Amino acid sequence: MRHTGSHDHRLPGLGRVARGSARRRLTLGAGLLALVLSGCAGASADAPTPTPTAASGPATTVPPLPGPSASGTPSRPSSPAATPAPAPSPPELGTALATLGSIPVKGRAAKSGYDRDRFGQAWADVDRNGCDTRNDILRRDLSAVTLKRGTRGCVVLSGTLHDPYTGRTLAFVRGARTSGAVQVDHVVALSDAWQKGAQRWDEATRTAFANDPLNLLAVDGPTNAAKGDGDTATWLPPRKAARCGYVARQVAVKSRYRLWMTAAERAAAERVLGGCPGQAVPTTRPVALGGAPEEPEPAPSHRATPRPVSSGRTPDPRFGSCRAALAAGYGPYVEGRDVEYGWYRDGDSDGTVCE
Incomplete structure (x- = not known):
């Protein structure tokens, strides 16, 4: 049979289906494009970093946790932790x-x-x-x-x-x-x-x-x-x-x-x-008398020759001062031995005057 005019040999309605599919593809593509653009615009430092894939680049290698190795010996971390400083020792008792x-x-x-x-x-x-x-x-x-x-x-x-x-x-x-x-x-x-x-x-x-x-x-x-x-x-x-x-x-x-x-x-x-943690606590003890030589005896002289007090001895004349007594050739006078001791002052409390 001979047909005249232009006729679509596809099944009825096929053209409308094709046109609808094209429109859906365009709509889907636009939606995907909007999603991608909104994702890029909303990305921030607070957003989690996506896990790298083989397509995006090599993944970061995480060091293994310590554990038994193939030989049975526990493996060590690649960077050992720093050893803490030892605590200072308490001071020694008695220091x-x-x-x-x-x-x-x-x-x-x-x-x-x-x-x-x-x-x-x-x-x-x-x-x-x-x-x-x-x-x-x-x-x-x-x-x-x-x-x-x-x-x-x-x-x-x-x-x-x-x-x-x-x-x-x-x-x-x-x-x-x-x-x-x-x-x-x-x-x-x-x-x-x-x-x-x-x-x-x-x-x-x-x-x-x-x-x-x-x-x-x-x-x-x-x-x-x-x-x-x-x-x-x-x-x-x-x-x-x-x-x-x-x-x-x-x-x-x-x-x-x-x-x-x-x-x-x-x-x-x-x-x-x-700087001297072992320094001991000092102690003390009573200080004794003496322990050293006394000053030497003065050289004898005619003025310094002591005369024992005896019964019947007339005391020396009394002078105005020890200097006058010594100048006259008298003295020294010792406490408890010479009566003249009471006439003069024992300024240095040594038991002797006019020495």
Whole structure:
């Protein structure tokens, strides 16, 4: 049969189906394109990073966790963890550093009310050995000591000091103009103690503190004056080799008398004793009399020849002074032996006048 005109040989409705499919593909493609564009615009640092695939690039290799290897030996991480620092050892018992830990830390109290007289008579004989504390310390700390005759081994006339604060060697000679070259230092100054607990003490305790040999050292006079009433935070001996022993003595004194330290003082003491952690706490013992030769006997002379008192002996004439008696050829006079002893003053308390 012959057909005329243009006819579609496809099945009926096929053209409409094809056109609908094309429109759906265009719509789907536009939707996918919008989704991709919105995903790119919304990406931020907070969005999770997608897992890499073979198409996008090589994946990051994660190191394996420690575990048994093929040989049965546990494997180790590629980067071993750092070894923690060992904890510091506690200070050894009986050392100054350990004792320091028992001293309380407080603020400094006011200095108001402080007076040297609050600590009793200066250089009192608190140990009842018949000698004042200053001479006790001089006999203990000086070498090549010479003692004054007639003082029962108490009074130091001369000696040599190896000064712990400066390392210098000093000559000590007793006298108004020379004694100050060597002074006896309160290691814990009296005013420092006053501001750190001594205000609450009675006078007997303060007197014992001021004369305790544990708290006293014979030292170079000018250096002691420069120290003043400083504590460990404000003053240390110029000689570095003496600092451990000096701070240990301060710790011993404050521990014995239950005085406190300031925070700065405690930190300074820790720094010093940290360099000598085995430094022992110093101790002390009573200071004995004597232990050194006495001054030599004076050369005999016609004026110095003592004459025993005998019954019937007429006493020497009385002079206006010992100088006049000696000039006339009389004296010396000894207590308990010569009646003339009572006429003159025994200025140095040695039992002899007009010598």
